[in-house]
Amino acid sequence: MTDPRATLRRPADRRRPAARTATLVALSALCVLVALVAVTPYLTGSLESLAADDAGLARNYVDRPTAVRAAFFVHLVAGGAALLLSPWQLWPGLRRRHPGLHRATGRTVLVAIGLAGVSGLVIAPVNEAGLVGVLGFGSLAVLWLAAAGLGWRAIRRGDVPAHRAWMIRAFALTFAGVTLRVWLGVLVGAQSLWPGSDADPAAMFDRAYAVVPFLSWVPNLVVAERVVRRGRLRADGGPRPAAPPTAPAA
Structure with missing residues (x-):
């Protein structure tokens, strides 16, 4: 007869890959959307025109020295590239079927993170949040560079589990480009609904922006650590869901 335990486990076994796929689809879609929406205006218009329209962060950088303005553009473009390419590295099927593409994309992501992280350090002192x-x-920026660098060093040593763990952390920090904008929308929207609050859009944006420097990435890193820890427990044969009791033989 068929083992009842196998039958009972099948629905859960099917749900886990389906949930993982849905999560990867959502993450990839958000990364692509934000990368395109956030970067395109700065590639198609000047800082002066964007600042006149009070678009994004242009007003904060339009009158900065040339080196700062250049660092801002490098951060935008390289950070957008890292955000655009990083989620595809998480797809297990793509890694297995196209290892060469995975390696080439990974090198591009590491270079993009390097450029975005260093330029991020340059512009951090002149940010709008003080x-x-x-x-x-x-x-x-420092943690982003460190995670990417340690991920690269791990794969150079052939330590695939450590490489994956560090690149999961690096992706969580890259994803700050998404969560920053999500939190800004949530915080600005909450202010507009709060009775008696200042409804000036610029003031609401400034108040929200003062909160996101840590909020944009700390929760991401906490989630990444949980994912890494769960993966290690499974790899080490740690706690797993208990199997259903064996049914008596018929």
Whole structure:
């Protein structure tokens, strides 16, 4: 007869890959959308025109020295490239079927993170959130560079599990480009609904932006650590769901 345990486990076994696929689809779609929406205006218009329209962060950089403006553009373009390419590295099927493409894309992502991280350190002192922004965005840049560098060093040693763990962390920090904008929308929307609050859009944006330097990446990194820890437990044969009791033989 068929083992009842196998029958009972099948629905859960099917749900886990389906949930993982749905999560990867959502993450990939958000990364692509934000990369295109956030970067395209700066590639198609000047900082002066964007600042006149009070679009994005243009007003903060339009009068900065040339080196700062250049670092801002490098951060935007390289960060957008990292955001656009990173989620595809997480798809197990793509890694297995196209290892050469995975390696080439991974090298591009590492270069993009390197450029975006270093330029992020350059522009962090002139961010709109003041000291909180210097600490929050500066810490993000340092950790982003460190995670990518340690991921590269691990794969050079042939340590695939460590490489995956560090690149999961690097992706969580890259995804700050998405969560920053999500939190800005949530915080601005909450202010508009709060009775008696200042309804000026610029003021609401400034208040929201003062909170996101840490909020944009700390929760992401916490989630990444949980994912890494769960993967290690499974790899080491750690706690797993208990199997259903064996049914008596008929």
